[in-house]
Amino acid sequence: MTKILELYQGVVSSYCKPFNPDQFSAWETVLAEFKPAELKLAIQGWQSSTDPDFDGRPRGARLPTPADVRAIMIAQRKSSQAPTNGFIPCAACEGGWQRVYSGQTVGWDDSTRGDIGIVKRSAIDKNIGAMVRCRCFLEWKTGKQKAGRL
Numbered sequence: 001m002t003k004i005l006e007l008y009q010g011v012v013s014s015y016c017k018p019f020n021p022d023q024f025s026a027w028e029t030v031l032a033e034f035k036p037a038e039l040k041l042a043i044q045g046w047q048s049s050t051d052p053d054f055d056g057r058p059r060g061a062r063l064p065t066p067a068d069v070r071a072i073m074i075a076q077r078k079s080s081q082a083p084t085n086g087f088i089p090c091a092a093c094e095g096g097w098q099r100v101y102s103g104q105t106v107g108w109d110d111s112t113r114g115d116i117g118i119v120k121r122s123a124i125d126k127n128i129g130a131m132v133r134c135r136c137f138l139e140w141k142t143g144k145q146k147a148g149r150l
Contacts, residue, residue, distance in 0.1 A: 006036075011043055011064070030066035031066050034070075042073050046064045077094070087137065096137030099129040102126065105122050107119075108120065
């Protein structure tokens with residue numbers, strides 16, 4: 001079962017609506033470029049919205065269309081791409097960060113050996129993921145540092 005299918009089934013269930021294959025197809029097509037975790041946050045934001053909708057009722061009172069969810073996602077991307085110190089993130093990341101769902105994290109644990117400490121590696125949870133710096137940020141940072149050294 002795909003993550004978008006799980007999200008769609010959860011959303012229609014929370015609004016006591018039946019599964020609609022055509023509507024699910026639209027969700028799959030319109031929202032395919034977004035990560036499931038981001039979509040879940042956007043849907044939660046929609047459901048908790050008390051802004052008045054076209055009929056005067058709270059927006060979260062009705063089932064969102066895929067276009068509604070996409071509009072939230074686009075707005076979130078734009079707000080996260082506000083330039084800081086000349087850095088402009090690429091379309092694949094959020095402010096220079098990307099979420100990954102495989103690999104290992106590397107941390108430092110100094111609680112077990114006093115002042116010495118040890119490197120601690122942990123597998124990344126495939127449902128939650130972890131954040132890593134995007135290549136665009138690393139290239140920008142490296143270019144800035146090189147320019148500053150001249």
